Amino acid sequence: MIENQTTQNLPAGKITIGPLFFHWTAEKRRDFYFRIADEAAIDCVYLGEVVCSKREIFFKEFLPVVSERLQRAGKEVIVSTLALVTSKREMSTVSAYADAGFMVEANDVASLQALHGRPHVIGPFINVFNESTRDYVIKNNATRIVLPVEMAADSIGRLAGGGEAAEIEVMVFGRQPLSVAMRCYHARAHELNKDSCQFVCGLDQDGLQTNTVDQQPILAVNGTQTMSHGYVVLLQELAKLQNMGVSHFRLSPQDVDMARVSHLYRNVLDRKCDPAEALETLKAITDTVPFINGFWHGSEGFAWVENRA
Amino acid sequence: MRSSYLELVCPAGTPAALHAAVAAGADTVYCGFRDCTNARNYPGLNFDMDEMTAGVAYAHEHGCKVLVTINTFPRAGQEKSWHQAVDNAAMAGADAIILADIGLLDYATRRHPGLRRHLSVQASAANALSILFYREHFDIKRVVLPRVLSIEDVASLIQQTEMETEVFAFGSVGPMSEGRCFLSSYMTGLSPTHEGVCAPASHVVYQDDNHCIKSCLGSVTLNKFSKDEPAAYPTPCKGRYEANGRTSYLFEEPIGLNAVDILPQLKAAGVTALKIEGRQRSRAYVSKVVGTFRKALDDLAAGTQIHASGDLKTMAEGGRETSGAYKKGWR
Structure with a gap:
């Protein structure tokens, strides 16, 4: 990691930009990362395609320039790998990143x-739900573990506390990934299949809103991935997470002003802004998408539970 | 005399179902303890320690093997119950245990090195590298393959890993990568990964809504049926949703998996064992499905053509069947 003035001044608690789940055009993606490099309060950026290997080719040519620009701005760069690997071609992509010496976020075993025991990050798509699994992956040279989105506060506390051998990261903003599949639901929604998908997932830059038959917005479909309709927002919980020993806070890219979102979270982490006030500002940035935090409270994931503290 | 065309691995949700499976010609049965350590933790199902010990003895007397599933993911701070289940399976004389969690695999490997370990479908190992990882680290002897693979994928995996494999032959079509699907806890707050129940009955509600029946999971409406249509169980991945202004079974239809027509292809792919799902189903289901597959396998072993496709329709989910992901167009 390249340290510079900005990152050295940041107090404990690092903010990361998780891998982009959506199929944005290569140019939009590049410009997004340039803005993160230049304007965001971000310590670490995860690049790489997690959802569908068919998309990988589009951004490939921009990867070196984006990665270089981010590193020059003092950001740690990590390459995230596919959440579901099935073909030989997908396996060779995973191996290529590992062999090229990139710091890799492993999302599939x-x-x-x-990686053959080289240092790496465990992504949220590998189930680390308990102490034994945490300790085993650390022994296998995981230096950071991004916990599964389903995890409730008490479990996060148990895994973040006591195990200083690895950093712990928790997703605190964005649509929560709920499942991965071989089948492409975006294609299905357009009466196509995965092999002839025409990249229709690119039509929905923030995910395809999916309602119940009673017209309640409930999920968002993104290619082979199913996500929450609401954005998880753990702003009021940041201090608690920090006290538990969580070191990294993940913002998952949505089609909103992520640089502004990052400053909000930074200010709350730095106690420069009241969480309740930040929540109001965030609502103005994210427009009509509801906020959720149910998993944190051990409730229905799509619920928003008012902070009692 | 039973053939050894493919090993027939059958569900035993209760001691009675275990007896039925053995009688109907199972080569192997699988079952779990009566708690959250297995992925079918439904009320009234599963085995206590005495039942497990007796069940293993009964199966062994009849030349049938017993696999114990301990395939949920232990919650932080509560691993003891899962360790106990592994110890109890060993004590009961199980032929193998089926596991998914890395920490639990590590525990079993260290504490019971002589007890065969199978990798559960819940571990979602859908590629050769993953399978090799589990083999190198935990010396797994068999992998239960995810339902998301085509026959070509299955054949290629076996070729690359030379690993003993078990595949799903009858039961449900799971479109999501298993062990990593949080849809049910998203809608109910109860996690299949820890509690072992997807779409728990305690949260299922059928409502009369004008001229139709609504099926809900918690407060989420997953489907609407006209009153003459059979109302399918509300599982999140098999509900009707509206996207792009169109209402459809966006993920998967309520339909059952039946691979009886493609047994020769599975055999040719190098598959070792066939898994029949349904620990939550009745003894009659077990007898009928196991008996049908037994006959099909024996006929194939004897070189006879089989015509079993229509035989199990009434047993299938939603009364309809598919060969699921095994055929390429599915995805």
């Missing part, structure tokens, strides 16, 4: 095998 395939990556762990390809």
Whole structure:
């Protein structure tokens, strides 16, 4: 990691930009990362395609320039790998990143095998739900663990506390990934299949809103991925997370002003802004998408539970 | 005399179902303890320690093997119950245990090195590298393959890993990568990964809504049926949703998996064992489905053509069948 003035001045609690789940055009993606490099309060950026290997080719040419610009701005750069690896071609992509010496976020156990014990990050798509699994992956040279989105506060506390051998990261903003599949639901929604998908996932830059038959917005479909309709927002919980020993806070890219979102979270982490006030500002940035925090409270994931503290 | 065309692995949700499966010609049965350590933690199902010990003895007397599933993911701070389940399976004389969690695999490997370990479908190992990881680290002897693979994928995996594999032959079509699907806890707050129940009955409600029946999971409406249509169980991935202004079974239809027509292809792909799902189903289901597959396998072993496709329709989910992901167009 390249340290510079900005990152050195940041107090404990690092903010990361998780891998982009959506199929944005390569140019939009590049400009997004340039803005993160130049204007965001971000310590670490995860690049790489997690959802669908068919999309990988589009951004490939921009990867070196984006990665270089981010590193020059003092950001740590990590390459996230696919959440579901099934083909030989996908395996060789995973191995190529591992062999090229990139710091890799492993999202499928395939990556762990390809890494042969080299230092890595465990992504949220590998189930680390308990102390034994945490300790095992650390022994296998995981230096950071991004916990599964389903995890409730008490479990996060148990895994973040006591195990200083690895950093712990929790997703605190964005649509929560709820499942991965071989089948492409975006294609299905357009009466196509995965092999002839015409990249219709690109039509919905923030995910395809999916309602119940009673017209209640409930999910968002993004290619082979199913996500929450609401954005998880753990702003009021940041101090508690920090006290538990969580070191990294993940903002998952949505089609909103992520640089502004990052400053809000930074200010709350730095106690420069009241969480309740930040929540109001965030609502103005994110427009009509509801906020959720149910998993944190051990409730229905799509619920918003008012902070009692 | 039973053939050994493919090993027939059958569900035993209760001691009675275990007896039925053995009688109908199972080569192997699988079952779990009566708690959250297995992925079918439904009321009235599963085995206590005495039942497990007796069940294993009964199966062994009849030349049938027993696999114990301990395939949920232990919650932080509560791993003891899962360790106990592994110890109890060993004590009951199980032939193998089926596990998914990395920490639990590590525990079993260290504490019971001689007890065979199978990798559960809940571990979602859908590629050769993942399978090799589990083999190198935990010496797994068999992998239960995810339902998201085509026959070509299955054949290629076996070729690359030379691993013993078990595949789903009858039961449900799971469109999501298993062990990593949080849709049910998103809608109910109860997690299949820890509690072992997807779409728990305690949260299922059928409502009369004018001229139709609504099926809900918690407060989420997953489907609407006209009164003459059979109302399918509200599982999140098999509900009707509206997207792009069109209402459809966006993820998967309520339809059952039946691979009886493609057994020769599975055999040719190098598959070792076939898994029949349904620990939550009745003894009659177990007898009928196991008996049908037994006959099909024995006929194939004897070189006879089989015509079993229509035989199990009434047993299938939603009364309809598919060969699911095994055929390429599915995805």
